[in-house]
Amino acid sequence: MIKACLFDLDGVIVDTARYHFIAWKALAEELGFEFTEKDNERLKGVSRMRSMDILLEIGGIDFPREKKEELATRKNEHYRSFITKMEPNEILPGSTEFIKELKKHNIKIALGSASKNAMTILDRLQLTDWFDAVIDGTKVSKAKPDPEVFLKGAEALGVSPNECVVFEDAEAGVEAALAGGMKCVGIGTPEILGNAHLVVSGLHEMSFEKLSRLQ
Ligand code: BG6
Numbered sequence: 001m002i003k004a005c006l007f008d009l010d011g012v013i014v015d016t017a018r019y020h021f022i023a024w025k026a027l028a029e030e031l032g033f034e035f036t037e038k039d040n041e042r043l044k045g046v047s048r049m050r051s052m053d054i055l056l057e058i059g060g061i062d063f064p065r066e067k068k069e070e071l072a073t074r075k076n077e078h079y080r081s082f083i084t085k086m087e088p089n090e091i092l093p094g095s096t097e098f099i100k101e102l103k104k105h106n107i108k109i110a111l112g113s114a115s116k117n118a119m120t121i122l123d124r125l126q127l128t129d130w131f132d133a134v135i136d137g138t139k140v141s142k143a144k145p146d147p148e149v150f151l152k153g154a155e156a157l158g159v160s161p162n163e164c165v166v167f168e169d170a171e172a173g174v175e176a177a178l179a180g181g182m183k184c185v186g187i188g189t190p191e192i193l194g195n196a197h198l199v200v201s202g203l204h205e206m207s208f209e210k211l212s213r214l215q
């Protein structure tokens with residue numbers, strides 16, 4: 001029996017990847033190398049500091065830890081200049097409708113995101129009140145594909161992992177859900193998210209009825 005849905009944020013409820021891209025690209029240019037949209041794919045679902053390492057690997061440079069932290073902070077300030085101006089019309093199609101439908105059926109809702117900016121984004125999108133629990137990058141120590149973020153979400157909601165369905169757009173997120181013993185709906189394409197129990201192109205393709213068929 002499904003009692004809870006756990007949602008990743010970036011790429012599932014909102015498309016923040018383009019803001020991350022602009023900010024990482026500006027940093028790469030400052031450091032003297034190119035960073036493409038294809039490179040940006042590698043950063044999806046990945047923590048900020050791991051993203052920093054991948055970016056520097058692409059540029060073929062390395063810095064001491066302190067310098068990397070300073071650069072990541074600067075990138076984050078640039079990124080925040082975009083997300084602090086986000087509007088509810090940036091919520092991806094179908095998200096609000098699906099969450100409302102779940103609530104009507106007494107399904108609990110949690111966020112499970114690697115982002116330390118999740119609360120800012122939820123507030124800007126006026127979505128905060130819909131979530132019974134928020135587990136974000138400030139509350140976890142192990143990054144996806146480790147299941148920590150989703151297990152903490154289930155615990156906060158008072159449900160067992162096998163009563164949860166996770167919605168994820170990143171391969172590492174799908175792996176995290178499966179490692180946690182949860183069902184997973186991939187948001188994207190089966191080529192990348194083939195291990196999920198179901199793959200849809202967006203939450204607009206979801207319904208309570210489809211969710212119920214997962215059990
Ligand atoms: C994930 C994004 O949700 O959050 C990643 O998919 C991002 O691209 C990560 O790096 C960390 O985000 P933030 O907001 O803490 O820098």
Ligand code: MG
Nearest residue numbers: 008010011169
């Ligand atoms: Mg994501």
